[in-house]
Amino acid sequence: MRIAIDGPGGSGKSTISKILAKKLGLIYIDTGAMYRACAYISLKFHVHGDALEELVRNTEIDFLQNDDTQRVILLLKKSEYDVTEAVRTPEVSAKVSEVAADKKIREILTKKQKKLASRKNVIMDGRDIGTEVIPDAEVKIFLNASVDERSRRRYAELKEKYPEISFDEVKDDLVKRDETDTKRQTAPLLKAEDAVEVDTTGLTVDEVVQEIMKIVNKKR
Numbered sequence: 168m169r170i171a172i173d174g175p176g177g178s179g180k181s182t183i184s185k186i187l188a189k190k191l192g193l194i195y196i197d198t199g200a201m202y203r204a205c206a207y208i209s210l211k212f213h214v215h216g217d218a219l220e221e222l223v224r225n226t227e228i229d230f231l232q233n234d235d236t237q238r239v240i241l242l243l244k245k246s247e248y249d250v251t252e253a254v255r256t257p258e259v260s261a262k263v264s265e266v267a268a269d270k271k272i273r274e275i276l277t278k279k280q281k282k283l284a285s286r287k288n289v290i291m292d293g294r295d296i297g298t299e300v301i302p303d304a305e306v307k308i309f310l311n312a313s314v315d316e317r318s319r320r321r322y323a324e325l326k327e328k329y330p331e332i333s334f335d336e337v338k339d340d341l342v343k344r345d346e347t348d349t350k351r352q353t354a355p356l357l358k359a360e361d362a363v364e365v366d367t368t369g370l371t372v373d374e375v376v377q378e379i380m381k382i383v384n385k386k387r
């Protein structure tokens with residue numbers, strides 16, 4: 168079974184996907200981390216446009232399963248970088264949507280993602296999984312929540328690591344990213360026609376998992 172989960176930042180995609188992956192014995196693939204890795208490369212090596220595309224083309228992005236955590240590993244310029252934490256910084260978050268709007272970067276990553284999805288038993292989350300990456304997924308979910316609820320969740324995650332960050336900064340970043348992701352020309356954030364929309368506002372993680380399990384069970 169292949170499950171595609173799309174939706175805006177803070178809608179709960181990664182939390183829910185990890186739980187479902189465990190429950191259903193699927194491999195979890197976080198495509199947002201792949202775009203974040205490209206933004207990280209752009210910031211670290213000060214490259215943009217064609218030079219960034221060339222570097223991304225020559226970079227291997229791997230997910231390493233380590234007990235309960237998944238490490239994001241980059242192999243580039245003959246070196247190995249564990250960027251699991253580095254791709255979650257506010258700097259990378261502020262950059263990622265611009266990088267993800269680049270048509271050639273999307274082509275490179277979409278190709279990698281389609282290859283990963285061909286392993287069949289996967290749950291993949293992102294913005295264009297149901298529309299572009301696995302258009303024939305057996306289950307397609309579009310997760311959503313109000314912008315305030317999404318900002319509250321992201322703020323709670325970030326404030327532990329970045330005590331100086333404010334709620335408004337987090338909300339601004341989410342709103343800007345929503346706008347760039349929705350309005351870009353190539354593969355914008357969009358609910359696939361045949362995706363089931365689940366509004367997670369006011370729901371607990373357990374309730375969302377139960378809701379999606381009902382949808383999955385109908386397909387089994």
Ligand code: C5P
Pocket residue numbers: 176177198199200202203263264265267268292293294295296344348
């Ligand atoms: O899911 P996450 O919030 O980590 O994604 C970070 C960014 O990566 C998104 O805001 C979006 O710009 C980009 N992205 C994308 N397509 C995907 C996954 C993520 O454009 N499939």
